[in-house]
Amino acid sequence: MTEVERHSYDVVVIGAGGAGLRAVIEARERGFSVAVVCKSLFGKAHTVMAEGGCAASMGNANSNDNWQVHFRDTMRGGKFLNNWRMAELHAREAPDRVWELETYGALFDRTADGRISQRNFGGHTYPRLAHVGDRTGLELIRTMQQKIVSLQQEDFKKYGDYEARIKVFAECTVTELLLDNGAVAGAFGYWRESGRFVLFEAPAVVLATGGIGKSFKVTSNSWEYTGDGHALALRAGAKLINMEFVQFHPTGMVWPPSVKGILVTEGVRGDGGVLKNSEDKRFMFEYVPEVFKGQYADSEGEADRWYTDQENNRRTPDLLPRDEVARAINSEVKEGRGSPHGGVFLDIASRLPAEEIQRRLPSMYHQFKELADVDITKEAMEVGPTCHYVMGGVEVDPDTGAASVPGLFAAGECSGGMHGSNRLGGNSLSDLLVFGRRAGLGAASYVDGLKDRPAVSQSDVDTAAAMALEPFNPPAEGAPENPYTLHTELQQSMNDLVGIIRKAGEIRQALEKLANIRRRVGQVEVEGHRQFNPGWHLALDLRNMLLVSECVARAALTRTESRGGHTRDDYPSMDADWRHRLLVCSAQPGDNPLVPDVDVAVKEQVPMRPDLLELFELDELGKYFTDGELETHPGRTA
Numbered sequence: 001m002t003e004v005e006r007h008s009y010d011v012v013v014i015g016a017g018g019a020g021l022r023a024v025i026e027a028r029e030r031g032f033s034v035a036v037v038c039k040s041l042f043g044k045a046h047t048v049m050a051e052g053g054c055a056a057s058m059g060n061a062n063s064n065d066n067w068q069v070h071f072r073d074t075m076r077g078g079k080f081l082n083n084w085r086m087a088e089l090h091a092r093e094a095p096d097r098v099w100e101l102e103t104y105g106a107l108f109d110r111t112a113d114g115r116i117s118q119r120n121f122g123g124h125t126y127p128r129l130a131h132v133g134d135r136t137g138l139e140l141i142r143t144m145q146q147k148i149v150s151l152q153q154e155d156f157k158k159y160g161d162y163e164a165r166i167k168v169f170a171e172c173t174v175t176e177l178l179l180d181n182g183a184v185a186g187a188f189g190y191w192r193e194s195g196r197f198v199l200f201e202a203p204a205v206v207l208a209t210g211g212i213g214k215s216f217k218v219t220s221n222s223w224e225y226t227g228d229g230h231a232l233a234l235r236a237g238a239k240l241i242n243m244e245f246v247q248f249h250p251t252g253m254v255w256p257p258s259v260k261g262i263l264v265t266e267g268v269r270g271d272g273g274v275l276k277n278s279e280d281k282r283f284m285f286e287y288v289p290e291v292f293k294g295q296y297a298d299s300e301g302e303a304d305r306w307y308t309d310q311e312n313n314r315r316t317p318d319l320l321p322r323d324e325v326a327r328a329i330n331s332e333v334k335e336g337r338g339s340p341h342g343g344v345f346l347d348i349a350s351r352l353p354a355e356e357i358q359r360r361l362p363s364m365y366h367q368f369k370e371l372a373d374v375d376i377t378k379e380a381m382e383v384g385p386t387c388h389y390v391m392g393g394v395e396v397d398p399d400t401g402a403a404s405v406p407g408l409f410a411a412g413e414c415s416g417g418m419h420g421s422n423r424l425g426g427n428s429l430s431d432l433l434v435f436g437r438r439a440g441l442g443a444a445s446y447v448d449g450l451k452d453r454p455a456v457s458q459s460d461v462d463t464a465a466a467m468a469l470e471p472f473n474p475p476a477e478g479a480p481e482n483p484y485t486l487h488t489e490l491q492q493s494m495n496d497l498v499g500i501i502r503k504a505g506e507i508r509q510a511l512e513k514l515a516n517i518r519r520r521v522g523q524v525e526v527e528g529h530r531q532f533n534p535g536w537h538l539a540l541d542l543r544n545m546l547l548v549s550e551c552v553a554r555a556a557l558t559r560t561e562s563r564g565g566h567t568r569d570d571y572p573s574m575d576a577d578w579r580h581r582l583l584v585c586s587a588q589p590g591d592n593p594l595v596p597d598v599d600v601a602v603k604e605q606v607p608m609r610p611d612l613l614e615l616f617e618l619d620e621l622g623k624y625f626t627d628g629e630l631e632t633h634p635g636r637t638a
């Protein structure tokens with residue numbers, strides 16, 4: 001029998017980024033006991049790295065802003081593939097969630113008259129991102145941690161124990177979800193430091209594990225983002241949607257090689273920075289796609305005037321949605337007009353006074369000074385696309401965050417649907433707050449309605465332990481494999497063959513490479529003991545990365561069109577027949593229990609509610625929808 005430390009909670013939240021913490025607060029406020037488990041230190045999550053801000057239509061910088069405009073921008077950014085109900089809830093609720101953070105103690109930057117300041121970002125019609133310099137995520141996490149401490153102080157008063165109803169399990173990785181009769185019964189994991197096993201018995205689990213970026217070689221993501229929540233959900237029987245849509249942020253550092261991929265916030269362009277090629281040309285004017293024609297400035301003069309007069313000018317194409325800008329940079333580099341190290345130039349030095357750059361973008365200033373020896377107040381940055389965000393994730397009910405497995409919930413980057421084929425910058429921090437809260441509430445209501453608590457079976461615990469320990473066993477046949485080698489091969493294949501521009505032949509090659517890695521993953525052998533053993537940790541993460549990479553590649557091969565974060569060289573146009581079709585990945589029992597086979601099925605999107613459809617001009621919808629879908633639009637029937 002496996003030796004395992006046991007804990008029992010009402011709700012277990014896996015992940016302590018913005019989505020996880022907001023879910024914890026909500027479930028605890030509804031009176032339930034909550035464990036929050038995170039792979040790294042408490043407070044170290046992608047959310048803390050978020051720079052630019054949190055999108056919410058508070059209308060402080062432009063009073064024309066409101067939830068309907070935000071909803072429209074989000075749907076346009078996602079090329080109308082978004083789950084419209086999620087986009088609606090998000091746009092309606094984001095302002096309240098930002099205000100609520102201030103009641104927890106957050107302090108956003110202010111306008112001259114004392115309101116929360118809002119900055120421009122790609123794809124947002126009005127300045128909409130509430131921010132704290134370029135360290136917004138840090139303020140979000142700091143505030144929610146502070147709120148959690150205040151709840152723990154309340155619990156101390158009542159129960160004499162700070163951890164009576166919220167306990168943090170940091171540096172603890174969950175490797176398996178455990179079920180009872182098809183419903184969630186708990187989660188199994190290990191302490192990273194000691195390697196000892198830990199079991200959380202709970203009827204509800206909220207997945208808030210963030211992204212999958214470490215499956216790609218060049219990425220803004222840090223080591224934790226190995227698609228664990230995506231894989232846990234799949235293996236438990238839930239489904240993933242939209243996995244073909246991976247966002248390549250247009251501006252990652254390209255030099256020096258050791259820091260390639262690190263993010264350069266879109267806030268640089270929001271605050272006036274412009275993209276230039278090696279001929280010193282502002283090339284984005286050449287890349288405004290048909291669907292956005294008329295919405296963006298067509299001269300440098302108008303683009304520059306827009307920063308101070310948005311009523312009478314159109315926005316700069318430097319702030320087109322990320323997928324458009326990333327593809328434009330890719331084309332400039334391919335056509336020989338790139339910067340010396342294979343990117344393009346991002347110039348803020350010639351656009352703002354030095355002290356203003358340092359005030360507005362302190363992290364960017366230090367990042368370039370320290371990592372690349374570049375003073376961004378004097379010279380342009382070199383930037384290029386980097387894998388940044390996954391739009392695909394666990395398919396959930398928009399209102400409650402519930403996945404198809406009873407007791408399983410998901411929120412934040414590991415859930416899918418909200419952002420459609422492409423996320424707008426700033427819409428993730430607001431997504432975390434809106435849907436983190438809803439998932440916490442969903443989990444609390446689910447537990448409230450349960451008659452019996454599910455039970456974890458000992459044999460499931462033993463199986464989870466045996467799977468986790470497998471890398472310590474020599475392979476049954478063949479030579480042992482090294483997890484680092486397999487990880488490098490996986491990242492290279494995904495980067496080169498399922499990256500920013502895709503074609504069928506290359507995706508098939510990627511699938512062959514993934515099949516080869518899949519055969520070898522069972523032969524992985526690691527040295528040493530269970531005490532802090534990074535090789536072992538990677539061996540376990542590798543299975544998850546392999547599973548989600550297969551989802552990305554299979555879905556990318558199936559979707560024969562280009563849309564948002566999925567660009568097919570062999571199908572370069574958007575196809576209205578694909579707009580309403582979602583690709584759903586599920587795990588199939590196969591001969592490899594460590595990495596189950598992936599099946600991809602097509603599912604029809606629920607048609608948009610008429611009152612939401614009416615928020616758009618018929619002309620615009622005609623660029624995305626089929627004729628049949630628009631038959632009942634009032635613009636046509638009138």
Ligand code: FAD
Pocket residue numbers: 014015016017018019020037038039040044045046047048049050051052053054055136137172173174175208209210211220221222224228229263388389411412413414425426427428429430432
């Ligand atoms: P995360 O914040 O990524 O947290 C995931 C948590 O899950 C972590 O605690 C991790 O340890 C834990 N975890 C993962 N796997 C396991 C496991 N197996 N067991 C236990 N714990 C696990 N978005 C914006 O809206 N605005 C911005 O300005 C912005 N800037 C960004 C800048 C950078 C550099 C990056 C990388 C992203 C940025 N984003 C921004 C995107 C945004 O930060 C992320 O999408 C968002 O923070 C994800 O939040 P989350 O709560 O879903 O997960």
